[in-house]
Amino acid sequence: MxxxxxxxxxxxxxxxxxxxxxxxxxxxxxxxxxxxxxxxxxxxxxxxxxxxxxxxxxxxxxxxxxxxxxxxxxxxxxxxxxxxxxxxxxxxxxxxxxxxxxxxxxxxxxxxxxxxxxxxRIDLSSSQGITDYVFHLLRNARTLRPGVEPNMVVCWGGHSISLEEYKYSKRVGHELGLRSLHVCTGCGPGVMKGPMKGAAIGHAKQRLTGSRFVGLTEPGIIAAEAPNPIVNELVILPDIEKRLEAFVRVGHGIIIFPGGVGTAEEFLYLLGILLHPANHELPFPVVLTGPREAAPYLQQLHAFVGATLGEQAQNRYQVVIDDPSEVARLMVAGMHEVRRFRRERNDAFHFNWLLKIDESFQHPFDPTHEAMASLQLRRALPPHELAANLRRAFSGIVAGNVKDKGIRRIEQHGRYQIHGDACIMQPLDELLQAFVEQHRMKLPGSAAYEPCYNVVS
The missing domain is CATH 3.30.1850.10 (MoCo carrier protein-like)
Structure with a gap:
């Protein structure tokens, strides 16, 4: 540079x-x-x-x-x-x-x-204390709007995407905006910008005022993914775990677009939470989508979830290829279920208190070489625990790819070593290799990607 x-x-x-x-x-x-x-x-x-x-x-x-x-x-x-x-x-x-x-x-x-x-007052040693801390951070930032019915769609996806994928995310955002839904993303470029841009046009067509484009980030990410200028509510959480919890607490539904390891990390975090037995009946609309050109990526990610976490995990989301209107309709239908469920249980619309987040998902994971090598990626684990550990593996790769501290660790100690059962490591290796081949590890035009990890079975 x-x-x-x-x-x-x-x-x-x-x-x-x-x-x-x-x-x-x-x-x-x-x-x-x-x-x-x-x-x-x-x-x-x-x-x-x-x-x-x-x-x-x-x-x-x-x-x-x-x-x-x-x-x-x-x-x-x-x-x-x-x-x-x-x-x-x-x-x-x-x-x-x-x-x-x-x-x-x-x-x-x-x-x-x-x-x-x-x-x-702060207690970061307990699950409830961490959730309370996230709540107060969001309230201080004026992100929580009591009394407003469910209308916030979280959009996850990559910053390193193709032009077709970016245009598709704008089309989906446009359909959301036409239905008066608001958008929350990780606030950066790529898929974090496209839905906001599309929704802004949809809101303008509907003469909707007070558009909300919420960007949730954390210090290690914001340095690599600067906020896009459409964001009008920026919140910086202390670490990736509290950022992820903020997404699922304030969002009423989630759309997952094509991306790389960061998107996979978010997807696995979400699936790990939804697979927890305490969340079995809780409605939370999730759609995995992309343009026709991204169908191989979507199918491979879907297959990876099936191979590692099973059919139960696949049933917690829907896959929609090249149909922005259908994605928006599914979100609207999902919002109705969320509204009904929370009214019946007297839960708040602005903060998802009933969602159970296991403490293992809340404590910060520091991706040292020792911590990455010690991850338990075993078939014998309950699905929600395996999802938590897979999420940590992807979190380490994100750190090694773009975060200052992670990059310096790789320079000093070499690649991370990721160990696990062969039935987990093989689909993981295949997915990561596909990310590399599809240029999902770096921004287009960047130098050739040099892996920061080795997958060992």
Missing amino acids: TQRHVINASVSPKGSLETLSQREVQHLSEVGAGRAHKLFRQCALAILNTGARIDNAKTILEAYADFEVEIRQQDRGVRLELFNAPADAFVDGEMIASTREMLFSALRDIVYTESELGST
């Missing part, structure tokens, strides 16, 4: 943090000068790089090594001083409005996380 033009600027809040007491501003300044500063700098740089076609956090951080951000206190509140910031985030010296909103959303979430973790 070549050095881009840079700019120095002073920016005041827009979208959040406009009304703060002097004490709150002082606290922000103290946090900004402390241990959270590095994290905020990394997220801020990613946001300022919105639109850049780079999926390597290490490359971005190195290209703007002299970028700095300082939090300054003033009588009216807080102000950010940016030094050597990417100039593409500005027009005629003024920061683009969506970028400014997301920049202060990042500050809000990181400061809240920093202050809340020190609270005696």
Whole structure:
């Protein structure tokens, strides 16, 4: 990556943090000068790089090594001083409005996380405590809207996709928008942008105001996948596990588009939860879809689920090929079931409290070489536990592909070694090899993909 033009600027809040007491501003300044500063700098740089076609956090951080951000206190509140910031985030010296909103959303979430973790109210040692923590993070970000009937569709898929797949995701988003459904994604490019763009047009045609395009991310991902400019509600969760829980707690249905290992990780996380006996009767519409060109990918992913987790897992979702209208109709029908189920049980529409998430899905997984080699990928495990471990394997590969810390580990210690039963390892190896052949591991035009793993049976 070549050095881009840079700019120095002073920016005041827009979208959040406009009304703060002097004490709150002082606290922000103290946090900004402390241990959270590095994290905020990394997220801020990613946001300022919105639109850049780079999926390597290490490359971005190195290209703007002299970028700095300082939090300054003033009588009216807080102000950010940016030094050597990417100039593409500005027009005629003024920061683009969506970028400014997301920049202060990042500050809000990181400061809240920093202050809340020190609270005696927070209990991250229990499943209920972690769920409560995710709830408070989302409430602080004003993501939860009490009283609004189910209408939020989560869209998962890859940032490294073909033009046909991107156009298809826009068509699906358009059909969702025409049916007054809102969209939540991982906030980056590719499938995380397409449905939002399509839904925005659908909403405009229906003269729908107050469109919601929610982007949920975490610090390790945002550095590699900068938010797309359509996102109007950005939330940064502390880690991948809390981000994934936020998706399934606020979403009323999920559409899974073509992607790579990150999409497979999300899919396995979802299946592992839905396969838990406590969630057997809970309605949660899930559709696996893509254009006709992606049919081999969809069929291979479907076959992988059958080979590793069984028919029971395949029954928890529907596969739709090249039919955006049908996908949207299935989501609308699924929303009706979600609405009925929650009303009968007096559950909230804005947060899925009844969904059981096993504690093994909630604690952060640090993909060290030892942890990856120790994963239990055995046929004898209950399906929801095997799904959890497969999810961790894909999480490690994501880290080795795009996250700064993971990339450095691979450079230092070599490839991850993934062990397991042959009946699990063979379909896993075949799926990963297909991802490589279909260029789903890196953005198109990137250097040839060098695997960060070895699959050993």
